[in-house]
Amino acid sequence: MDAHLNTISTLRTIEQGNSEMAGDNYLYVKAQTSIDSLPDDIVFDILVRIPAQDIYNSTRLVCRKWYQMIHAHNFINAHLQHSTCGLVIQNWRDRTSHPTFVAMRQGRIEISKLAYNKLHYEPYHTVWSSCNGLLLGSYHISNPATKRSIALPTYFGRTIPGCSCAIAYAATSMEYKLVYTCYFRNGNSVSERSCAILTVGVDKSWRCVRTEHLSLAAKKQFHVKPSMVTDGFVHWALTNTYVLTLNVETEIITQTRVPSCHDEKLEHYYLSMGSYLSLLIACSEFSWEVWEMKPETGEWTKMPKINLEAQKCTFEQLCFKHDFSFLQVGSLNRKLVPVVFLKYGLFCWIFGFVLQKPNIEGAPEILV
Amino acid sequence: MVTTDEKGPLTAKKKSVIIRSCDGDEFLVSESAAVLSTSLKKILEEKEDRLIHLSDIDNKTLAMVIAYLSTHADDGLSDDLKRSFDQEFVSGKEFDVLKYLVLATDTLQVTCLCYTVAKKMADIMKNKLVEWVRREFDIQNDYTPEAEAEIRRLDAWAWDDRQLEDD
Structure with missing residues (x-):
């Protein structure tokens, strides 16, 4: 490391004449005599x-x-x-608990509490969706950093619940859009579910997203709220049949068939991995088949399997001590998946594992 | 048999320039290091002259910038080593020193060092009182006490349990 020092040597002998000659090479900058x-x-x-x-x-x-x-x-x-990208984690078993912000900075996990309770008009502090630090609560969209919040826009005069919306960022137009799974009557008194979109801070009314091109089986996904947000896309992903993907920039919705697995009864978990949507299919209690979908094309790619059977003992020891549940919550730095353990519904521990190298990393952190 | 072209990398590497600080100290720097600065590169392209005088940069600051340039011009060092050098380079430096450094990187147009120093300065500014920032940047407060109190009052609901520091 010291080798470079040889190339620098201070020459203290300067003759006046030299400095005159060098006149042409003066590097002039903005007049700046002091700092x-x-x-x-x-x-x-x-x-x-x-x-x-x-x-x-x-x-x-x-x-x-x-x-x-x-x-x-x-x-x-x-x-x-x-x-820095991070995750907002909340313990839904205890509705009075505060959302917690978890981020990776310089290889370390940082945890901070959001003082969300000071929003007096929110009876609970549930965060239903979040995007770039904006939190979508039950009745408001708020920014804990700027300490601003706005009420959710009404849907044809009705108050809509935050729990059936998602918020996403359209990077090209630099706009935030709110996506809502709504009912509408199609004439013969049969109500059908569809999807509406609104540009936050710009639109006064909602726009209906075209869904005629979707198959009936795919449209069934609208029975749940938009559950996942990846960069610029909102997904309805819960079952093992179809995933619906809405591009918030173009406002076009597409249907994608979920990769089939040998046993349809296996649990499917979806995770937002930044620009990808990940699918974890539980093969056993401690192993998962992993797929990744590129939202732009709807292509699924099979990833290396996650197998934590070897660490089973560690988990079982924890399980013995605590009321244990295993839950993948999302990704940090686009590859680390924190896993949360809940204890008596009040505390949770966080572990992380890297998808490419599925090992349990680091000591558990307590999130109160 | 290996033949070396006259204008090959070996000869180019040996070329060096002299850079003089505003207080008269001169530094011998390899050309490969100097051209990492966009400003120096431009001068060297225009002039054959091998002596460059910097009228705005003192010798201490210039020595630091040159140490940085020489390390980054060293092909023998891995990117990881360069990254850890960058970390080490800004750690423990006084805010004032960083100010001179960031000005020098702006003059010399060394973008990556400018960002490294700016990041360090931003890190130091975390959790600091407004008064501390005004003092360090030598900025006159042009808010009336009422206007400042009004901005503070409007924003009193989140993150406000943090303790700010004044040193």
Whole structure:
């Protein structure tokens, strides 16, 4: 590592004449005699790397110029590019529990509590969907970092529940869209389920998404809420028959057949893996067949199987001590899947395993 | 038999330039290291001259930037080693030193170092009081006390149990 030092040597002998000759090669910069203030573009580069909550607590209060810079559209977009992806985890057995934010930073898992209870108008703190730090609650969409929230738009005058919606980001148009599984009457008093979409902060009313091209079997997926969000896509994925995928940019919905497995009764779990939708088929209590779907094409690719049978003892020891349930919750850094263990419905432990190298990693962390 | 072209990589590597700081110190730098700076690269393309004077960068800051450039120009080092060098490079440095460094990287247009330093500065600014930031950046508070209190009051519901530091 020290080798490079040989190439640098300070030459202290300078003659006046040399400096005259070098005149043409002076590198002129913005007149800057002292370091009073850094140029705006450098300040931008620094501020864009500060976590949102710090920006809102102190940075934007520094001066009006900084405030204006931070609230500009290009800053918000650049800041999003620099943010760390994470997961919002919540214990649904205890509805009074707070959502927890879990993120990987420099190889370490960081956990922070969201002080969601201070939103006095939410009777419970359930988070039904989240996207880029925006949380979709029962009646509101809120941003815990900017401390802002807006009421969910009504659907033809009716209040709609957050539990039947999902929120996703259309990166090209830089818009957030709300997707809702709705009922509508088709004339002969038979109600049918379909899907409606709305651009948050722009649209006053919902648009119906075209579903005529979907098969009847595929349309049955609308009986559940949109359950998964990957980058720019919302999925209805719960069963072993079809997955419906809505591109929030183009607002076109497509149906994809789920890969068939030898035993239809096996449990299917779906996970959002950033830009992919993952399917885990439980072959036994501790092993899963893994598939990945590319939302753009609807192609499924078979991935290496996850087998944790060897670690069974570890789990069983935990199981003996605690009220145990095994639940995959999503992905961190697009490859690490935290696994949550619930104890008496109040505490949970978090383990992670890497999909490509399925080993249990790290010590359990307690999430109260 | 191996023949080496006159303009081959071996000869190119040996070429070096002298860079002078604003306080007169001169540094001998290999050309492969110097061209990692977009500004220096432009000068070297335009002029045959091998002496470059930087009127805005002091010797301490310039020495740091050159150490960085030389490490990153070293083909013998793996990307992992370079990454750990970057971590080490900014760790433990005073905020003031980083300010000079980030200015120098902006002048010399060394984008990757600029981002590394900006990241470090952002990390230091986490959990800091507004007053600390104003002092370090030498910024005059142009909010009236009422205007500042109003912004704070509007946003009092989340993340507010954190302790901010003033050192």
